[in-house]
Amino acid sequence: MDLHVVVPAGGSGTRLWPLSRATNPKFLHPLTGTERSLLQATYDRLVPLSSADHVHVVTGVAHAAAVARQLPELPERNILVEPLARDSCAAIALAAAVIQQRSPGAVMASFAADHLIKEPAAFAATVREAARGAAEGKLMTIGIAPTRPETGYGYLQCSATAELGVQQQVLEFKEKPDLATATEYVNSGRYLWNASMFVWRTDVFLGELERRRPDVFEPVSKIAKAWDTDERAVVVDELWATIPKVAVEYAVMEPAAAEGLVSTVPGDFGWSDIGDFETLGELLAADQDGARVVTTPGAGDVVAVDSSDVVAVPAGGRLVATLGVRDLIVVDTPDAVLVCHRDRAQDIKRLTEILRDTGRTAYV
Amino acid sequence: MDLHVVVPAGGSGTRLWPLSRATNPKFLHPLTGTERSLLQATYDRLVPLSSADHVHVVTGVAHAAAVARQLPELPERNILVEPLARDSCAAIALAAAVIQQRSPGAVMASFAADHLIKEPAAFAATVREAARGAAEGKLMTIGIAPTRPETGYGYLQCSATAELGVQQQVLEFKEKPDLATATEYVNSGRYLWNASMFVWRTDVFLGELERRRPDVFEPVSKIAKAWDTDERAVVVDELWATIPKVAVEYAVMEPAAAEGLVSTVPGDFGWSDIGDFETLGELLAADQDGARVVTTPGAGDVVAVDSSDVVAVPAGGRLVATLGVRDLIVVDTPDAVLVCHRDRAQDIKRLTEILRDTGRTAYV
Structure with missing residues (x-):
């Protein structure tokens, strides 16, 4: 499997204040009893599915140096630094477009920098299945089999009862529900947590982006074309700030799901987003x-x-x-x-x- | 009024941990919203009743330097440093005997270093009345008019209903009571809190000490005789450690009260012992x-x-x-x-x- 990996490393994790700060966010901290930060643990988990050469981190100017120091094996050219935060669609689209420049038609997978996964083997198997779907041209997600009626996450509505490791279509992305709705979701067996894990071919994703959000696609494409050239600084300076702030779910995945273009692989691999101290405490x-x-x-x-x-x-x-x-x-x-x-x-x-x-x- | 004042400054205030430490006890801290420590506030309150020359602090070796620095106006000879803690009877007896050497028959008053008094004028009037009784040869205490059925303090049982500012006999020193007993005490109007405030002539107190506790009196007298001489170090080294550890209430005041020798002046001047954070919080x-x-x-x-x-x-x-x-x-x-x-x-x-x-x- 020639998988390219993208790790958006942004957000300050304010629900973990005062441990997590804007200047020293959650993903830079070791929080799970090891010396490795969440970012490092994410990297460690993803390299075996890919290679150091094919892992990319998208981060802000404030954290570029810390990312570079925490991941000395990561090639410098794979640290993509955003001059300004422009939400997840811009970050992921930049990575997709740069990878597309370097390896046209690559299968890429995107995972947050600050999540915890306790069973990496089960995770790897799930990613591999999603990559198979992506290679066939589907926009894939990995959905988490829910263990409680959590109201803090969005949900993926599946076309049938979710079966671990088996691809199926996503009918709809659901916003964070209230408790009654979340309980219905979990009891139905047809809903998964959306952990913002995406797997797709870069050409497929960029095609969808071009069709739905040219206002994001155009500047990102121009920036990506200039990325590995002497023009990068000039083009980034000119265009980056013009990119609208929008989440990738809202810009691409939700409308694509409505057209039947999104599938998911249900996974169960001890995932946690360590979103707050309560979640963190439960792990200990x-x-x-x-x-x-x-x-x-x-x-x-x-x-x-x-x-x-x-x-x-x-x-x-x-x-x-x-x-x-x-x-x-x-x-x-x-x-x-x-x-x-x-x-x-x-x-x-x-x-x-x-x-x-x-x-x-x-x-x- | 030629009053001599003694301030025993000992104890680490462990109920105020981690603010108060063995090495940095409560009395050295400013706790009441001013820059002055409790010891300094105690000094400020007592100097107008006496004079810097007649204020004495009895403290341990660990705190001698801090006391000297916090009270630069206090004459060095009035800082009485105990080589080892020997409880309140030894500390107060040492001060009484040294004062007796320097000013025979002086009236002396003893107050803790770490209590708070909100109304210094009312306090001063109460002390003056107690000093009058002391000059007549009585062992005087100042009792605090209780405001609640506190189980954390000892009580003074009066011979009649307590009247603020009016001397009366103490029948008995009572140990810390349970809540039911404390409630009875407070409702009766005949009990006062024992705040370990004592006023007496040094010759009277030392006479009672000699009669009741020669094991304390003998070494303390010898030490006091040598105190202002070149012999001090040798005599202190030889005798201080032999003094039994005993509280002044137990050694002298309780048995003296049983013989009708102790009187009190009931006082109400916003006293608090700042014994714990709960008491401290109530002041704020x-x-x-x-x-x-x-x-x-x-x-x-x-x-x-x-x-x-x-x-x-x-x-x-x-x-x-x-x-x-x-x-x-x-x-x-x-x-x-x-x-x-x-x-x-x-x-x-x-x-x-x-x-x-x-x-x-x-x-x-």
């Missing part, structure tokens, strides 16, 4: 004190006395002690401490907005 | 976010979102953010963070014991 085993401790390099000690269901992140290197508390998230970092009820993990994003609105931008 | 007004913030020099910022009844101590200089929590104490310091339920403020002492027992002595 409780220690003898009953705390789930996120250990990062240089982490401090945690002492939880008479405490239950505490997620502790001693990333500031200090001792974190709790006494007589329950259902709390406690995050210590060098310049900020957060104490949050576990039920409010999703609202940490709002807290960062409050910090920004009240002039505390240095902490965000 | 809630800010606009609903948090009670203990501001110390170099304190960090506090942002409390959807949080109620939070006592925050951002003494590490970091931002402390809370989201969706209630009834919590959050203390940030340069090397340790504590998150504690407000109902468990008293048990922080136990937490420090756990830290010690598990080899985390550097944090205690």
Whole structure:
């Protein structure tokens, strides 16, 4: 399989504040008990499906240096740096167009930089099946077999009961549902989580993009043509800022699904998006004190006395002690401490907005 | 009034961990919204009742330098440094005996270094009345008119209904009561809190000490005789360690009260012992976010979102953010963070014991 891989590495992971910051986002952190960051773990997982030469990371100017240092094996020409964030359609289209220049008609697969996958072999098998569909000209996704009626994700509606590893058509992309709807989805067996994992031939995707969103396709195509030439800087400067901000689902995948052009391979490989501390805590085993401790390099000690269901992140290197508390998230970092009820993990994003609105931008 | 003042400055205030440490105890901290430490505030309150020349601080070797620096106006000869902690009877007896050497028959008053008094004028009037009783040869205490059935303090049983500012006999010193007993005490109007405030003539106190505890009196007398001479070091080295550890209440005041020798002046002057974060929080007004913030020099910022009844101590200089929590104490310091339920403020002492027992002595 000659698979080309794209890893969009953007977003600041504000629901993991104060650990994740705009200047030091989630994907650069080791969060799962190893020394490897989420980006590095993503790279490690994808190289065996492809090759270092065929892995590409699309990232912003703020993180280009960190990406280059964290992935020393990644060829410099495969680090695609966006001058400004232009949402996922621009990022993925740029990668698709550059790959198309370098390897016309390549099969490419795109995966987020900050997701966790516990069973890489099952993941690899699912990707291979999706690549087979992509080679035949389909726009493929990998859908996650849901384990709970999650309201934080979008869903893929399948044409029949989802069967692991077996391709089937996607009827519709569904927005994040309410709990009742999510419960119906999960009980029906015909819905999968959308984890924004896409597999397609670059020529097929770019053709769909040209047809549906010429306002994205035109500038991206010109930029890609100039990418490996001396003209790159001039063309990027001129055109990048003109690209509309739009998500790839909205621009291409949803309308394509409505026309029957999208298929999916249902997968079950221990996926997590580590979207918030609650999700992160669920991945960890409780220690003898009953705390789930996120250990990062240089982490401090945690002492939880008479405490239950505490997620502790001693990333500031200090001792974190709790006494007589329950259902709390406690995050210590060098310049900020957060104490949050576990039920409010999703609202940490709002807290960062409050910090920004009240002039505390240095902490965000 | 030629009053001599003694301030025993010992104890590490473990219920205020991690703010208060063995190496940096409560009395050295500014905790009440000013730049002055509790020791400095105590000094400021007492000098007008006496004079810098007549104020004495009894402290341990670990804190002698800090006391000297915090109170530059205090004469060096009035900083009495104990080589080893020998409990309150030894500390107070040493001060009494040294004062007796320097000013025979002086009236002396003893007050803790780490209590807060909101109404210094009312306090001064109460002390003056107690000094009058002391001059007549009584062992005087100042009792605090109780405002709640507190189970964390000892009580003074009065001979009649307590009347503010009016001397009366103490029948008995009562140990810390249970809640039912404390409620009876408070409802009766005949009980006062024992705040370990004592006023007496040095000759009277030393006479009682000689009669009741010669094992304390003998070595302390010899040490005091040598104190202002070249012999001090030799005599202290020889005798200090032989002094039994005993509280002054137990050694002298309780048995003296049983013989009708102790009187009290009931006082009401906004006293607090700032014994734990709960007490400290009650002294503070809630800010606009609903948090009670203990501001110390170099304190960090506090942002409390959807949080109620939070006592925050951002003494590490970091931002402390809370989201969706209630009834919590959050203390940030340069090397340790504590998150504690407000109902468990008293048990922080136990937490420090756990830290010690598990080899985390550097944090205690």
